[in-house]
Amino acid sequence: MDIIKVKNKQQKDDAFYVRRVVFVEEQQVPLEIEIDEFDDSAIHFVGYEGKQPVAASRLRFVHGFGKLERICVLKDYRGQSLGKQIIDSMEEVIRDYAYDKAKLNAQTQAESFYESLGYVTISDTFMDAGIPHVTMVKKL
Numbered sequence: 001m002d003i004i005k006v007k008n009k010q011q012k013d014d015a016f017y018v019r020r021v022v023f024v025e026e027q028q029v030p031l032e033i034e035i036d037e038f039d040d041s042a043i044h045f046v047g048y049e050g051k052q053p054v055a056a057s058r059l060r061f062v063h064g065f066g067k068l069e070r071i072c073v074l075k076d077y078r079g080q081s082l083g084k085q086i087i088d089s090m091e092e093v094i095r096d097y098a099y100d101k102a103k104l105n106a107q108t109q110a111e112s113f114y115e116s117l118g119y120v121t122i123s124d125t126f127m128d129a130g131i132p133h134v135t136m137v138k139k140l
Contacts, residue, residue, distance in 0.1 A: 001055065
């Protein structure tokens, strides 16, 4: 997979396409929650297999952390380490910005995946968009 740090409108549209398919269509998150006020200032990533966008995420810097958000992979491409690849790219950008801590709010069904990448759960379960989540952190 080729991972691009979004630089133009087409790449951002491709990232939003993947997010809409995964979060809005598959997980039934309302579009007005999925696309929010932070999208204008976030760093976006999109992963391509050939010319097909298949993964996406966004990164913000909040309270001393690089905050990984909206990490998703299209259903037909899961199980191929694409999620790990996009997270590795995000962590590299966090380090490039001279931060040494990453944070994310993980859906509980993905908690073990993030643990396998070195993230540690620091919160109780909470609901976000009707889906149970936990907050996780990692020292980079």
